[in-house]
Amino acid sequence: MTVRVRHLAALAALVVFSLFPLYSTVVVASHDNADLARATPPLLPGGRLLDHVSELLDRVDLGQAMVNSAVIAGTVAVANALFCTVAGFAFARLRFRGREALFAVVLGSAMVPTQLGIVPVFMVVDALGWYDTFAAAIVPGLVSAFGVFWMRQACLEAVSDELVDAAKVDGCSLARVYWHVALPALRGPAAVLAMLSFATSWNEFSWPLVALDPNDTPTAQVVLSRLAGGYYTDYPLVLTGVLVSIVPVLLLFVLFARKVVAVLARGAAETGR
């Protein structure tokens, strides 16, 4: 085999490895348990997917849970885009006392393994009277260190000091400099950040599991996990739930994929220096 053919074979194997679990989810979700129990399990999609979707929606309130997830993740996405861009703008283009030290705190905070703090954070949220409210699920994720870091980077690249100074000489207030100079240049990166924040929040499992009453207003992930619990797992039904619940993130990903890859590439170039 030539080097070229070997490379293509390796790439093909990679794509199969990346996509096979998703394909097999479709296969299992579109068959009945009886088909799965045959000596040779089905390898092609069957015809029962729509039946399973309607059975699923009858049995658990995945629809309501997905609405809850969308409200939580949507708020987190908008808040991150807003708070991270203004903070990134301040760190990149405004001069103030303690700027370097404060930014060091932002970077350092990214190294704190937050999920380990699940018990103490729960105690804080409970003391605030937020248990089983959307606030409990939303507020801790309103703004992220990585977001601030990224948006500072984007601002350094897209918004020059000269531009900010010129606007200032023209008598622009800080708010107008931000709105008319910085924000238009940051729209792309901010949209990617919003998309990534949405996906992260949508995918969150352990925090909503403890912060929300599972019988009251759970998120899509919590409902899915409960669907699989118990002594017997009805896989066609469970994987139908998986398919339904990943549709929003996959759609977002398809829309934003190229930009996400570009952002990742830039973030890595930064840590790589």
Add this chain to the structure above:
Amino acid sequence: MWTTRVRAPGARAVAPYLLVAPFFLVFGAFGVFPLVRTAWVSVHRWHLIGGDEGFRGLDNFRHLLGDPLFYNALGNTVSIFLLATVPQLALALCIATLLARRRPAWQVLVLVPNVVPVVAVALVFGQLLGRDYGIVNFLLGQVGVGPISWQAETWAAHLGVAVMVMWRWTGYTALLYLAAMRSVPRELYEAAALDGAGGWQRFRVVTLPGIRPTVLFTVVASAIGGVQMFTEPQLFDGSGLAGAGGSDRQFQTVAMYLYEVGFGRFDAGYAAAMTWVLFLFCAAFAATAVVLVRRLVSR
């Protein structure tokens, strides 16, 4: 200069702080404060809901260091972490090299697993690795192996959880490496080629040292992710034992044990002590990784 020319110095001087305030408020309330609070709780007997039940000194820590369930969970975590991370980083390096001269569409494809929610990944792999009707055992059966009881046997369960982690993160890591490789100066490769270095030597002498900071970043990031590993093992066993990590706790991770202690037994004092010990582990690991990777990839 920005601040010297303003007409309303008071407002302008405060503005930058207002802009960065949301981050520090959230980080303070849900990062720093809980961490400090945890230290206080850890030296008390403390019910998660009921609250303080009296000072206990270092009892929680003493108990923890003699707790076989803690060591079991710690061992499982380290085992799964190594099984997931070592092949993942090596594979990611290969994939990054493969993707180096390809169109962006390929990069998008390898990123797909990363956007699939962890819960979904765990449920899908739970089905793929099912003992009786799973496709993996079916394929292994075709070549005369098995059937393997992926949830019941310790090594198989660790491998199963590790594969989920690998599936989700390898493409992502590869993209980070790819980006770092692109920032290695081209002249270094040309110089190495002039010195007669072959492909592998160029990789070892130029590429690896060039992307060292990114390698270090991924090692530390996966370690922090590894310590927090919860959802994949929690949902791996769908048979009603979820939470304990199998009938014999053979794949219970420290994050699962932390959850069991905190939200199963409501023993916040003990959970707080465990949280602090794990934080210290993370810090120690990060420090060790920095030193090790410097040594390994310095030449």
